[in-house]
Amino acid sequence: MVVPSFDPTHAVRFDLRHGSVRTGGEGERVLLVPTSALDDVVLSATPEAVEALGRALGSSIGRRAAARMGDLGSAAVDTFVTHLAGEAALAGVGALSIERWGRALVVVVADSPLIGTLLAPLVASAIEVTSGRSVASALLSRDEQAARILVGSPSGVARVKEWIASGMPWGEALVKLHGGGR
Numbered sequence: 001m002v003v004p005s006f007d008p009t010h011a012v013r014f015d016l017r018h019g020s021v022r023t024g025g026e027g028e029r030v031l032l033v034p035t036s037a038l039d040d041v042v043l044s045a046t047p048e049a050v051e052a053l054g055r056a057l058g059s060s061i062g063r064r065a066a067a068r069m070g071d072l073g074s075a076a077v078d079t080f081v082t083h084l085a086g087e088a089a090l091a092g093v094g095a096l097s098i099e100r101w102g103r104a105l106v107v108v109v110a111d112s113p114l115i116g117t118l119l120a121p122l123v124a125s126a127i128e129v130t131s132g133r134s135v136a137s138a139l140l141s142r143d144e145q146a147a148r149i150l151v152g153s154p155s156g157v158a159r160v161k162e163w164i165a166s167g168m169p170w171g172e173a174l175v176k177l178h179g180g181g182r
Helices: 035-044 047-069 077-090 116-131 154-165 170-178
Strands: 012-015 020-023 095-101 104-110 136-142 146-152
Touching: 035 047, 035 116, 047 077, 047 116, 077 095, 077 116, 095 170, 104 116, 104 170, 116 136, 116 146, 136 154, 136 170, 146 154, 146 170, 154 170
Parallel strands: none
Antiparallel strands: 012 020, 095 104, 104 146, 136 146
């Protein structure tokens, strides 16, 4: 099966006369913000504010991806990921891909300039808006190359968070989750 490619043509429009930047034709107005400014906000904000900011950024990405895909009922997983990854890349979030760990879905965001605590709610919200399904997320790891974010049901994600908080490595937590561990 051929996956429809992501076409970024006219995805971002600069109107220098009016000093505005928009996504798509008459799309949402956006602001180009240095990541250092976002870092300052995230590091000084409450966890709830960071969650709200991440969710707002992710919702915008998800809306654009959903608009590109049209009928989500017929969208294959590869199509879904391709368009979500394309919109994330256009937003400057990084290179998004997925890993399957049994039934667990891990979103990998490579080369992201964003702090990990901002990425988890961003990814969850983007997936929710694009798919129309409620999901929870947990930051599994973050290093110089990539962040790994578990996306799943609230109960499954909560169990993984508990296991990690108790000292279990995230890979073992995902294996335990796949095995139905309590």
